[in-house]
Amino acid sequence: MEYVFIHGLGQxxxxxxxxxxxxxxxRDVNCPDLSAMLHQxxxxxxxxxxxxxxxxxxxxxxxxLCGLSLGGNLALNYAIDYPEKVESLVLxxxxxxxxxxxxxxxxxxxxxxxxxxxxxxxxxxxDFIQLTNSMLHLNFxxxxxxxxxxxxxxxxxxxxxxxNASKALAERIPKAELQLIPSAGHEVNVQAPQKLAQILETxxxxxxx
Numbered sequence: 461m462e463y464v465f466i467h468g469l470g471q472x473x474x475x476x477x478x479x480x481x482x483x484x485x486x487r488d489v490n491c492p493d494l495s496a497m498l499h500q501x502x503x504x505x506x507x508x509x510x511x512x513x514x515x516x517x518x519x520x521x522x523x524x525l526c527g528l529s530l531g532g533n534l535a536l537n538y539a540i541d542y543p544e545k546v547e548s549l550v551l552x553x554x555x556x557x558x559x560x561x562x563x564x565x566x567x568x569x570x571x572x573x574x575x576x577x578x579x580x581x582x583x584x585x586x587d588f589i590q591l592t593n594s595m596l597h598l599n600f601x602x603x604x605x606x607x608x609x610x611x612x613x614x615x616x617x618x619x620x621x622x623x624n625a626s627k628a629l630a631e632r633i634p635k636a637e638l639q640l641i642p643s644a645g646h647e648v649n650v651q652a653p654q655k656l657a658q659i660l661e662t663x664x665x666x667x668x669x
Contacts, residue, residue, distance in 0.1 A: 461547065461669070463489040463524045464516070466531030468553070468647065469588065475528075479649045482657030485665075494530070495583055503587040504594035509537055516545065524669055526550035526660065528649055529622075530591075533598065540603045548669045549611045550660065553622040553646045556600045556629055562621055604632040611636040612663045616644030616651065637663075 465476045473491040480489050497511030512534045516523060523546050527535035532554025539546045583591070611633045615626035617640045630638035639659050644652040663669070 461488070461524060462519045462521045463487050463526065464519075464535075465489055465491045465649075466512075466525065466527035466534055467491065467494065467649075468527075468529035468531050469591070471528070471647070471650070475647070475649055478653035479657050479660075482654045484657070484661045487664075494534075503583060503591050505533070505591060505598065506594065508591070509534055512538065513541075516542070522547040524548045524550075524664070526552070527554065528552040529554060529646065530595075533595070536600055536607075539607050539609060540600060543606070543608050546609045548664070548667065549607065549609050550614065550663070551611070551626075551629060552614045552648055552656075553616065553619050553626065554613075554629065555622060555625045556604060556632075557625075558595050558598045559621070559625075560596050601632075604629065605634065607633045607635075609635065610667050610669065612659075613638045614648060614656065614659060615640055616646055616648045617642050618644060619646040619648075622646065 465480070467473060467475045473493045476491040480491070492515060494508060497515055498507055499511060501507040516538060525535035525538065525546055525548070527533070529552070532551040535549060536551060536554060536556065539549045613626050613630045613636055615623050627638060630636045641648050641652050641655050641659070644655070648656050
């Protein structure tokens, strides 16, 4: 079995380091860098998703996908398109129908940040803006009922922008359960890595994954 942890926008693969270190049981966890999946193509969600599909094609074992935010969108999209490949799905602070106003506000903030802010994140400033613009019309609502794998929805208790969407995901995906992490905001893998690791370990052990 292969565990793939997919970071969010504004993060990189190292954002999972603490969470993985706290997992009680050794698991083969892969934490890919999303920027490397583009292979120098235009920075759009569709190109990023194509790169992610190609990445998963090289794994010949059942997949346990765990994604935060943008990483959750990629994992969700993949679980819908390739249900036979995905054995479990964990979505952290993930939207299933992109909130256009929130994305536009996020883009406005990006425009005012200095370019140096983005240097360690694998994407340039304009890439961030282009990527979020390409996600404005993403909507997986009509496909949620078709997700057949065991699913865990996780959200920080203080992640007010994504809490309602997380609750809705837990209601709409047939085999989903919801866990809120007290005192945590959006980046639960960075803000509460030990608690997140405990939740993941319990989920995997309970379902023998």
